[in-house]
Amino acid sequence: MRGVSPRIAIVGGGVSGLVAAHLLHRTHDVMVFEAHDRVGGHVSTIDVTAPDGRPHAVDMGFIVYNEQTYPLFAELLRQIGVETQPSDMSFGVRSDRSGIEYGSRNLGALLAQPSNLVRPRFIGMVRDGAGAMSLGEYVDSAQFSAAFAENYLVPMGSALWSLPRGRVLDMPAAFFVRFFENHGMLSVSGQPEWHVVRGGSARYVEALIAPFQDRIRTSAPVARVERRHAHVTVDGEPFDHVVFACHSDQALKMLGDPTRAERDILGALPFQANEVVLHTDSSVLPRSRRAWASWNYHVRSDDEAPATVTYNMNTLQALEAPVTYCVTLNATEAIAPESIVHRAQFSHPVYTRAGMLARERHAEISGLDRTHYCGAYWGFGFHEDGVRSAYTVAKRFGVHA
Ligand SMILES: Cc1cc2nc3c(=O)[nH]c(=O)nc-3n(C[C@H](O)[C@H](O)[C@H](O)COP(=O)(O)OP(=O)(O)OC[C@H]3O[C@@H](n4cnc5c(N)ncnc54)[C@H](O)[C@@H]3O)c2cc1C
Numbered sequence: 001m002r003g004v005s006p007r008i009a010i011v012g013g014g015v016s017g018l019v020a021a022h023l024l025h026r027t028h029d030v031m032v033f034e035a036h037d038r039v040g041g042h043v044s045t046i047d048v049t050a051p052d053g054r055p056h057a058v059d060m061g062f063i064v065y066n067e068q069t070y071p072l073f074a075e076l077l078r079q080i081g082v083e084t085q086p087s088d089m090s091f092g093v094r095s096d097r098s099g100i101e102y103g104s105r106n107l108g109a110l111l112a113q114p115s116n117l118v119r120p121r122f123i124g125m126v127r128d129g130a131g132a133m134s135l136g137e138y139v140d141s142a143q144f145s146a147a148f149a150e151n152y153l154v155p156m157g158s159a160l161w162s163l164p165r166g167r168v169l170d171m172p173a174a175f176f177v178r179f180f181e182n183h184g185m186l187s188v189s190g191q192p193e194w195h196v197v198r199g200g201s202a203r204y205v206e207a208l209i210a211p212f213q214d215r216i217r218t219s220a221p222v223a224r225v226e227r228r229h230a231h232v233t234v235d236g237e238p239f240d241h242v243v244f245a246c247h248s249d250q251a252l253k254m255l256g257d258p259t260r261a262e263r264d265i266l267g268a269l270p271f272q273a274n275e276v277v278l279h280t281d282s283s284v285l286p287r288s289r290r291a292w293a294s295w296n297y298h299v300r301s302d303d304e305a306p307a308t309v310t311y312n313m314n315t316l317q318a319l320e321a322p323v324t325y326c327v328t329l330n331a332t333e334a335i336a337p338e339s340i341v342h343r344a345q346f347s348h349p350v351y352t353r354a355g356m357l358a359r360e361r362h363a364e365i366s367g368l369d370r371t372h373y374c375g376a377y378w379g380f381g382f383h384e385d386g387v388r389s390a391y392t393v394a395k396r397f398g399v400h401a
Contacts (some may be wrong), residue, residue, distance in 0.1 A: 005029050006240040011222045014041020016374040017245030019390035025212040035221035045202035046342045050321040057200030060278040060327045066192035070384040080207040083198040088315045092293030093155045094286045101291045136169030155297040159309045162274045162348045166303035172353045226256040232370050243372040261364050268358035271347040280323040281339035284310045306330035349377040367396045
């Protein structure tokens with residue numbers, strides 16, 4: 001079959017590129033190019049040995065999903081036979097500005113309380129399509145209390161999208177609300193049940209790529225993609241099609257001849273780098289141990305300071321260890337250097353109003369000129385979005401799940 005079927009280069013070996021390869025490799029001649037020496041992208045599992053000598057596989061990138069709002073990803077895990085286990089999604093905030101520390105048993109639990117006026121107002125807003133408003137404008141116009149915005153909405157947005165506090169209120173209000181609706185977080189009848197992959201997220205990547213391992217090149221950063229009349233070249237190598245499964249800014253940089261639409265659309269979808277550290281310094285968690293949650297958000301005094309979140313991996317992954325494995329975003333200076341196990345830099349999409357319009361123009365650049373685009377950034381930035389974007393690309397090749 002290979003040799004006669006169309007040759008497809010997939011640039012990027014995160015969930016989006018790997019799911020695209022999973023869907024296409026049986027009918028097409030695919031080759032995944034991954035810049036790093038391992039595939040997975042934001043799926044990053046680190047093997048550690050605890051002080052008691054026991055090994056653990058700790059996630060410092062992608063951690064959780066749920067059955068209800070990740071239907072494609074959940075089905076994929078079932079198809080490839082990967083075991084999962086329930087996770088704990090408690091959310092806590094410690095504020096240097098207001099001095100408060102609070103916790104809620106589930107991400108979104110406070111938003112969903114029937115007594116919380118935000119719920120009907122939020123839902124009403126989706127219906128009214130308060131389209132062009134920023135979250136800040138909406139918060140002002142709906143007269144939410146400053147304390148609610150300050151201590152709850154902003155920390156939640158900041159933690160979810162790893163944005164500086166000051167940027168959360170610039171997010172498009174409709175996007176924010178649609179996310180909470182889609183993720184069942186405004187539902188009174190029950191919050192989704194979150195899961196992690198047993199033994200670390202890397203276990204699902206291993207199972208997924210097993211059938212097409214020979215179709216992956218690691219340590220293979222692509223520098224230039226050029227469209228010719230009857231083919232594309234990827235660093236000079238000819239293919240029939242290219243699928244960009246990296247980030248928008250990375251794709252734009254690789255294109256030798258971006259069209260006006262590619263420049264406009266990809267250019268309106270920015271990313272922001274975040275420093276992520278796996279460590280065992282529990283002093284970054286709330287002072288009171290009783291206030292420790294799985295997601296611990298630290299509100300700092302400076303609005304433009306990047307979001308500071310510490311994930312308690314012992315509770316998220318149910319690790320039984322004599323130390324607390326923490327993953328902290330953007331607060332490396334506060335972590336005792338001797339407690340650092342691993343450091344990484346990951347970039348998150350930044351959600352703006354211009355970006356919302358650009359996302360709707362996906363079909364203007366994808367599937368044309370032998371060029372295709374996938375990536376979680378085409379949706380809300382989460383794993384399900386990456387999987388869905390890969391399905392959309394596969395459909396263009398006549399492949400359905
Ligand atoms: C710390 C952290 C925690 C997260 N936790 C969750 C979570 O719990 N649940 C959830 O749903 N989502 C989570 N996310 C969101 C996550 O970003 C998405 O779920 C998803 O993994 C993104 O996948 P992707 O394929 O779009 O991009 P990526 O995973 O970033 O993959 C892109 C790939 O392209 C490669 N690449 C880039 N340039 C080139 C080039 N020139 N040549 C070749 N290869 C290139 C990169 O090396 C990378 O491997 C988390 C993200 C982070 C950073």
